[in-house]
Amino acid sequence: MDPLAALRRPDDPACDVYLTGTVFLDIIFTGLDAAPVRGTESWARGMGSSPGGVANMAAALARLGLRTSLAAAFGDDMYGDYCRDSLERGEGIDLSMSHTVPGWHSPVTVSMAYEGERTMVSHGHVAPPRDPALEGDRECPPRARACVASLVPGEPQEWVATAAGRGSLVFAGVGWDDSGRWDLAALPELGHCEAFLPNAAEAMRYTRTECPLRAARALAERVPLAVVTLGADGAYVADGRTGETARVPAIAVEALDTTGAGDVFTAGFLTGTLAGWPLEDRLAFAGLTAALSVQEFGGSLSAPGWPEVGAWYEGVRQYTLSPEAAAAAGQDPEALRRYAFLDALLPRCGRPGPLRRAVPTIGFRRA
Structure with a gap:
């Protein structure tokens, strides 16, 4: 299904969504009775492997019918070959902006799921930058309806402003601020964003509030759409342009593995936004796709179609x-x-x- 079929025009960009980031090989263990204990051996009743990292978002978008382009580095090892094949041939993701790095091994994350939580161990090295001479005449980032960014406090990402300047709607998440400052001024890219999608803890710390709903409304003063995920309580969105708000409770499911659920949520909300759905429908659909994803292993290959x-x-x-x-x-x-x-x-x-x-x-x- 193409959720944007009714909106497409001959002069539209070839790409619906552009992403860039690191692809990991994820190895996921589930069915652990408890957290691993030092000096002991734990057996998992389930295991899965899949591309992870930015691949979680890319696969979720592609499975919902959006034309997705990913710029990432791939190792020239078997892990890299597996991830590239899974994304390009398996999911139909455009990897023409990606490149393979000779002699660079793929980053790996091992995730252990138990008691509704997960613990992760990762290993990898920063990939060398791609030679600009290899880009030729291609625009990077390309012209796209939307792009997805993962903001990092104090680490500017100039491509976000470039993408917004070319007409892309920017959807951004953010990781935990290890500095403890939680300063919105350290996220200058927010000024170019259409939507900001932190979780409740992140939103409250950035806004110095004690209520995630107030946090969303405060963030909506800085970005058109502030979406705060509330875990088992669902999600809340505030529209800074219209003043409209919506809250949708989570769907009750038995979670196997929560890896990538936030990425799938963002993909669902982005899809509804590009399709022009009402605000509450977008939020409900995002929650549904995330709920379906946690019933499968891994992040990328757990995403529903x-x-x-x-x-x-x-x-x-x-x-x-x-x-x-x-x-x-x-x-x-x-x-x-x-x-x-x-x-x-x-x-x-x-x-x-x-x-x-x-x-x-x-x-x-x-x-």
């Missing part, structure tokens, strides 16, 4: 029609009715073949 969204919606129709069935399943029929906007979308959905999922190995030999 439209068939998964459709299958979920077919399953919940019975709950909206039968309060008794909803109560038995622990679902709120009123809450599920907010997804009725999917009725107009899902008849058009479809994607050939099943989606790739994370498996314990990085690949089997082909006969």
Whole structure:
């Protein structure tokens, strides 16, 4: 399904969303009864491998039908070959802005999920920059409807202003501020952003508030759309242009692995924004895609496509029609009715073949 089909014009950019960042090979262990204890051996009941890092966002966008371009470095090892093949051939992501670095090994993250949380160990080295001579006449960043940035306090990213100047809507997240300053002035790229999507803890620290809803409204004074994720309590958005706000509770699911859930949430919200959906629908869809993703291994290959969204919606129709069935399943029929906007979308959905999922190995030999 192409969620932007009705909006496309002949002079549109070839790229819907541009991203840049580091691709990791993620190795995920699930089914641990507790955190690993020093001096002991722990056995996991489940394991998966998949591209991670910025690949989580790229795959989530591509699986929702957006034309996605990723600029990243890939090692010339087997991990790098696996990640590149998974993204380019498996997900249809444009990697023409990416490059392979001879002699550079791929970054790796090992994630251990237990008790609804996860612990990660990563290893890698900064990739050498790409030779500008290899760019030729291509624009980088390319002209795109949107781009996604991960802001780092005190580390300016000039490409964000360039992308915004070329007409891209910038959607930005931010990591934990290890300096402890939590100073919005250290994020100058916010001035070029369409949407800022921190979690509740980050939003409250940056705004010096004790309520995530107040934090969102404060951030909306600096960026058009401030979206604050509230974990199990859902998400809240404030529109700085119109003053509109919306809050949508989370969908109750049993999480297998939360890796990449925030990236999938952002991809869902970005998709709805580019498609011009009402604010509450965008937020509900973002929460739905994130909820579906945590029921699979890994970040990138856990992202749902439209068939998964459709299958979920077919399953919940019975709950909206039968309060008794909803109560038995622990679902709120009123809450599920907010997804009725999917009725107009899902008849058009479809994607050939099943989606790739994370498996314990990085690949089997082909006969």
